[in-house]
Amino acid sequence: NLPQKLSVLFDHDGSADDFLSLLLLLTMDAVDLQGICITPADCYAEQAVETTWKLLQLTQRPAIPVSVGDCHGVNAFPAAWRAKPRILNALPALLNLDPAPTPLDARPSAVFLRDALAQATQPVTLLLTGPCTNLVQALDLDPSIAGNIARVVWMGGAVDVEGNVRTYNHDGSAEWNVFWDPAAAARLLAYQLPLTLIPLDVTNTVPVSKAFLQSLARHMAHPWANLAGQFWATTVDTIPAYEYTYFMWDVLATSYLAIPEAFRLERVELRVVASGPSAGRTQRQPGCEQWVQVATQVDQAAFYAYVLQQFTQSA
Numbered sequence: 001n002l003p004q005k006l007s008v009l010f011d012h013d014g015s016a017d018d019f020l021s022l023l024l025l026l027t028m029d030a031v032d033l034q035g036i037c038i039t040p041a042d043c044y045a046e047q048a049v050e051t052t053w054k055l056l057q058l059t060q061r062p063a064i065p066v067s068v069g070d071c072h073g074v075n076a077f078p079a080a081w082r083a084k085p086r087i088l089n090a091l092p093a094l095l096n097l098d099p100a101p102t103p104l105d106a107r108p109s110a111v112f113l114r115d116a117l118a119q120a121t122q123p124v125t126l127l128l129t130g131p132c133t134n135l136v137q138a139l140d141l142d143p144s145i146a147g148n149i150a151r152v153v154w155m156g157g158a159v160d161v162e163g164n165v166r167t168y169n170h171d172g173s174a175e176w177n178v179f180w181d182p183a184a185a186a187r188l189l190a191y192q193l194p195l196t197l198i199p200l201d202v203t204n205t206v207p208v209s210k211a212f213l214q215s216l217a218r219h220m221a222h223p224w225a226n227l228a229g230q231f232w233a234t235t236v237d238t239i240p241a242y243e244y245t246y247f248m249w250d251v252l253a254t255s256y257l258a259i260p261e262a263f264r265l266e267r268v269e270l271r272v273v274a275s276g277p278s279a280g281r282t283q284r285q286p287g288c289e290q291w292v293q294v295a296t297q298v299d300q301a302a303f304y305a306y307v308l309q310q311f312t313q314s315a
């Protein structure tokens with residue numbers, strides 16, 4: 001008997017580390033990627049679709065369906081961040097690939113997700129590396145799909161640490177993926193699915209370090225190491241007005257699918273602040289009965305070693 005693969009649906013929002021997550025996911029032999037949804041949050045959808053398709057071509061997976069979400073966060077990402085990944089499509093490794101090799105799935109991501117989950121023949125793991133709006137819309141369309149969700153793994157939140165939102169009229173306590181659509185996040189928690197959060201508490205411990213990039217660059221003869229190194233190089237000028245460091249955010253959440261044993265989790269009762277100066281804050285609230293698994297620590301060395309191994313393995 002072959003061990004059963006993990007059936008995965010991936011919803012990303014088009015920032016550089018979302019694509020590094022996609023590349024990492026596509027290197028995982030134990031993952032069967034069923035479809036990709038794009039949330040137009042930390043990206044412009046058109047560019048994000050193009051990069052997604054190009055990565056699927058490079059990794060010889062052209063049949064994986066791609067859909068775009070019909071959703072708008074109440075708190076938009078800075079335009080400079082959204083436009084930034086456009087540079088990825090101009091890198092020599094991607095520039096000459098077909099920008100639109102297949103049609104986009106005609107359904108908005110919420111409908112795509114609902115259908116994919118309704119038709120699933122085994123429980124599906126949802127990996128979210130942007131806001132959770134598409135999934136919440138899908139659950140609203142048909143709450144019974146919850147029965148086919150094995151687990152939701154979401155890069156989002158800041159539980160016992162400061163957030164990373166630095167904007168007018170905000171106290172800085174929220175993480176961006178939650179802040180984009182706080183109401184959706186609040187509803188996701190209320191759905192009480194098996195949910196594992198990979199919040200800033202743990203992503204803060206894994207910066208995109210120069211030492212890591214140097215070890216990757218030593219393997220630049222390998223196509224994935226080369227491409228990943230170039231993607232990360234586009235992030236080193238992160239706008240100082242907001243932050244000084246780019247973190248492994250989404251890549252860490254993605255690695256959880258393959259190396260869960262490297263993480264320490266805590267069961268927490270959590271609520272989301274819906275509005276006001278702390279909008280999007282994820283806060284412990286004993287007694288609220290919204291139980292979530294929160295990653296609080298990771299074995300950093302094991303994580304960096306895993307990513308390096310995946311991007312340097314022979315295809």
Ligand code: AGV
Nearest residue numbers: 015017018081129176177238243249
């Ligand atoms: O808050 C982290 C989330 C992750 O999903 N994103 C980036 C990752 O894809 C928002 C974000 C925070 N700081 C950023 C972000 C920055 N300096 N540039 C772009 N996006």
Ligand code: CA
Nearest residue numbers: 015018129130
């Ligand atoms: Ca993201």
